[in-house]
Amino acid sequence: MTNPNSQATNPKPLRQFVDLVDPAANLFLSCSQSQADEAIQSGDVEQIRRINGQYAVLQPTGPLLRMARTIARPMRYYYADFEDKSFLVVAERIDEIYEFLVAQGCAASFDSALTRMVPAHYLCEIDLTESSDVSPRYERFLRPERNRLPVDLDLIGKTYIGQLTQELNRWLDVLPDDEPIGVMFSGGIDSGSVLLLLHHLLSERSDSLDRLRAFTLSIGGEGDDRKQAIDFLNTLNLTSFVEEVDVPLSQVDFRKAIAAVEDYKPLDIQSATAGYAICEAIRERYPDWRWLVDGDGGDENLKDYPIEDNPGLTIDHVLGHTLLYQEGWGIDAVKHSKTYSGGQSRGHVRTWAPGRLLGFSGFSPYALPNMIDIAEGIPFAELTERKPEKLYALKGEVVRRGVKQITGFEMPIYPKRRFQRGAVSSQTFEQIFPSTARDYRNEFDRLQA
Structure with a gap:
């Protein structure tokens, strides 16, 4: 008999994520785009820290969407839930998100204040099976050691x-x-x-x-x-x-x-x-x-x-x-x-x-x-x-x-x-x-x- 509570037999549907971030605007000084993608897909903050440059990168890994950025490249996301559509839209700008929703016929209830900026220097991890009121998980990848230089x-x-x-x-x-x-x-x-x-x-x-x-x-x-x-x-x-x-x-x-x-x-x-x-x-x-x-x-x-x-x-x-x-x-x-x-x-x-x-x-x-x-x-x-x-x-x-x-x-x-x-x-x-x-x-x- 099938267990109705089993995620294995009845997995939650994945929210559709939409990637509007332009990879051409990234600037990598120590690796390629594909290597940066792999580092962020891994979820390993030590690997992410080794990426050198200005970037905003998102990568899906099963039910998880992982995102990371540096200060010089903005990246924000927005949950858009409707009767027959459910999106997580990721973009550089608010107006890009809005224009996408307009094209989908889903912009009537859009609220720019509910867009969320990915904070710089964190791996941001969102479970695409969760509802929009569940907070993302954050893990810092830039962890400076303070006061380590001599007084010289x-x-x-x-x-x-x-x-x-x-x-x-x-x-x-x-x-x-x-x-x-x-x-x-x-x-x-x-x-x-x-x-x-x-x-x-x-x-x-x-x-x-x-x-x-x-x-x-x-x-x-x-x-x-x-x-x-x-x-x-x-x-x-x-x-x-x-x-x-x-x-x-x-x-x-x-x-x-x-x-x-x-x-x-x-x-x-x-x-x-x-x-x-x-x-x-x-x-x-x-x-x-x-x-x-x-x-x-x-x-x-x-x-x-x-x-x-x-x-x-x-x-x-x-x-x-x-x-x-x-x-x-x-x-x-x-x-x-x-x-x-x-x-x-x-x-x-x-x-x-x-x-x-x-x-x-x-x-x-x-x-x-x-x-x-x-x-x-x-x-x-x-x-x-x-x-x-x-x-x-x-x-x-x-x-x-x-x-x-x-x-x-x-x-x-x-x-x-x-x-x-x-x-x-x-x-x-x-x-x-x-x-x-x-x-x-x-x-x-x-x-x-």
Whole structure:
């Protein structure tokens, strides 16, 4: 007699999963797509950790769907249950999920707030036989050992920037030899180090330096970044690499950024607005340009954000909470958003989405797991004596020393300034952007309606 409760004889039907993630947008620096697929299919987090690059990968294994991603590649999913259809849809964007459901005639009850972002640096495992109210299983694959480096700024700089050099070198191996490279350049610490290291590596390879361009945004002919970028390069006799991208004020619209990023956090939307403006202008100027590289992730790695700008945040939180700026408070925290994830895991879409939508292949080497792993090994508390002003000065010292040892360049260091603030004057900034967080949210809600 058949046991009606037996899974072997009466298995639950598998929910149909739909894969809308574009594998061509993955960037692997140490393996192939198929090797990455095998690692994630195995469910072994040690194998997944060995994948080097920017990626979002999902693999079915029997009733299980396994997913993993790094910071620089978003991936979200959505349960769609109807009388005769049951989907688990996985995509990069909310609008991709919605458009699929429209095509299936199943979009009437879609709610973007019920999409779920796969948190960066975790293996996310979903049982396709379970109902949509069952939580996925998470297992971390990036587990940095904190405070493991000695209190030696020269050694820390060489280790950290040495790893960045390796990652950029691997990236150059992936690129076609004859295609140009654009650096999103403000003359700041992170974009400055990326530019100087690429200059160094191309020279070592006896490759043409004509491939390299430092794109600097100026909105309406204003902004401090244009002067800073020229000063930076002039100091090093590299002024020929700068290319100013001047965007008319009339072409800058924060609503484009909200549509691109599918989010509403003011600082991220402001940054994405500037990012969209420069990407749009580069695309108009160079219809075939593909490769862009930026310094995103450098602030998060070296914990270089004004603590006083975040009510309730203390230096003890910043120094004591692993990966706070990269991942937020953690997947089990009340402050964690299931719809968006947290920290840079959420906010990096401000960089990724504008370039992706405008046909660029972007690279953010500071956001790679290998870079984050080394950064977490820095003994921040000992080096800063838990004083915010010493913490803010630390990044410049670490990067300057590392760049000097590897390239010979004595890199100039300027005060920190956000991307969106450097592209315009203060007066123009107030004209471009709404004054309250509610204004951003209202526009987002309007677009999602």
